[in-house]
Amino acid sequence: MDFSQMNAAEQAQMSRILEKKQMQDFLKMYSNLVERCFTTCCNDFTSKALSSKEEQCLSHCADKFLKHSERVGARFAELNAEQMGVTDK
Amino acid sequence: MDFSQMNAAEQAQMSRILEKKQMQDFLKMYSNLVERCFTTCCNDFTSKALSSKEEQCLSHCADKFLKHSERVGARFAELNAEQMGVTDK
Amino acid sequence: MDFSQMNAAEQAQMSRILEKKQMQDFLKMYSNLVERCFTTCCNDFTSKALSSKEEQCLSHCADKFLKHSERVGARFAELNAEQMGVTDK
């Protein structure tokens, strides 16, 4: 994003707000990941301890989710840059 | 809604906040519509381009969603007015 | 939670914010409950009035939801206290 039209005070305020928002987004993404993987991986409530099978499923699910997000982020950034280029001309 | 108990400064503040909130609600409604219609209409990922069938489905879905929201809004406003009338007596 | 490291002004601010947040959380929980129970209990739209069967279902659903939340809250508080104890040592 291009913040060059802002003055210094605005840019400083902007980055403080973004920093805080980034932390909030990260936490939201994290709890979303936990909920999603728990829903898929944990379906046996005959015990209160995670089985090793469940633990493995959760671990794979988290790995895949992060790789998925990363890949979506990369494509998204490309397409966004492309679109900006077109529209700013 | 009845803001008549507020003084002028409060009413001015209220409408500034509502104006901002309205824009946020519109954007949220919009991205909700895109997600909902995409989920229903796009299920073939053998290509990265939207097929004409998918485009048509998205277009109909958006049209219907807006008409749906409008109709819900009309009924909601009626029922709300009715209830206010009853309770305010 | 332990707010003992805060000074008096901070503690006062904290409890004002929490009070407001608690009301918001309650309202969100409430509308979530209505949506959830409506989705499960109301599936016949040949009439606009709630049938007695639907009303009963809604009533049981609300009762159960509240008992469920309460039980989750009790277990959650126990586990949280446990974990705090372990990590704070």
Place this chain on the structure above:
Amino acid sequence: MSFLGRGPAAPSSAGSLSSERVEAAIQEVELITDVFNRIVSSCHSKCINQRYLDGELSKGESVCIDRCVAKFFDANKKMGEKLQAMGASAGGAGGLTSL
């Protein structure tokens, strides 16, 4: 103002720049908007045919929407009364107050 059978939200002196009256009114608007959005979503799932052969609401869909909104509204009111009767603010919703 009496959505849900509540009076205006109790003044909370939440220490912001807004007056208590403004805060209470904003909270009221947010509550109503939230209910509205849930009705849109819920009645869309219940009434709208997902095949999207055209962009018009059919007669059946329109009637279904009208009834769905009325039922949701009614359900919302009934459950609000029920919760008030139970004094539920001290009950299940307070599951976290013990933290």
Place this chain on the structure above:
Amino acid sequence: MSFLGRGPAAPSSAGSLSSERVEAAIQEVELITDVFNRIVSSCHSKCINQRYLDGELSKGESVCIDRCVAKFFDANKKMGEKLQAMGASAGGAGGLTSL
């Protein structure tokens, strides 16, 4: 800035401590983040095998993600243009403005 084909959000003088330029930029960021999160969620449901036998994206999943993001992006753009053409801000979304 032109996500969705909109120009920067109209200055709203929303009476906060932030300048209008900062507010508009924050709104833009929030919109983009929201779209991103919806793409993550939607394409996860469409492309990721839920059996989780390992922690790697398969070839098929990776290709599916790429296409899914492109399609969602396209759908988002098309529908933004459509809504603008309809001047929809005065339409369905305003269902509550009558309150």
Place this chain on the structure above:
Amino acid sequence: MSFLGRGPAAPSSAGSLSSERVEAAIQEVELITDVFNRIVSSCHSKCINQRYLDGELSKGESVCIDRCVAKFFDANKKMGEKLQAMGASAGGAGGLTSL
């Protein structure tokens, strides 16, 4: 304070009227509330019979809830540790930082 194995949130000097300590504490409360709400929702789907023949939790439902909360709590902790080990704040979640 150590939910998720994090220490208190790093002071962010976010330029509001609140002190950094208050901001960090509020963020902690919001995180815990969010996890709580997700547990309520998730364990409701997993444990509660949707037929609603009466308003009581059955014995089986009660036991299921207890185990479900414990498992979710455990899963949450394990995945928090995992993410920390990966230093994930620089990884997938940052997919948008390149914008």
